Amino acid sequence: MIDLRFGSWQNRIMTHLHPDRLFPASEPAKSIARELYPEVRDLPLICPHGHTDTAWFADNQRFYNPAALFLTPDH
Numbered sequence: 001m002i003d004l005r006f007g008s009w010q011n012r013i014m015t016h017l018h019p020d021r022l023f024p025a026s027e028p029a030k031s032i033a034r035e036l037y038p039e040v041r042d043l044p045l046i047c048p049h050g051h052t053d054t055a056w057f058a059d060n061q062r063f064y065n066p067a068a069l070f071l072t073p074d075h
Helices: 009-014 029-040 054-058 066-071
Strands: none
């Protein structure tokens, strides 16, 4: 059983993740990523994967059928 007295178990796990976990492992790329990250971390996440029209997200419309939204236009 998961003890939720101190918040969700996901929040507790997230506090133990290394802050560089998504950066490149080798130098100098890791140092460059550390330097750039504070400049972009609060910007919206734009992910090109998923093959969707970015206007769908920019317009902030409700998605009534996620399967049709993500699969039909691309496949």
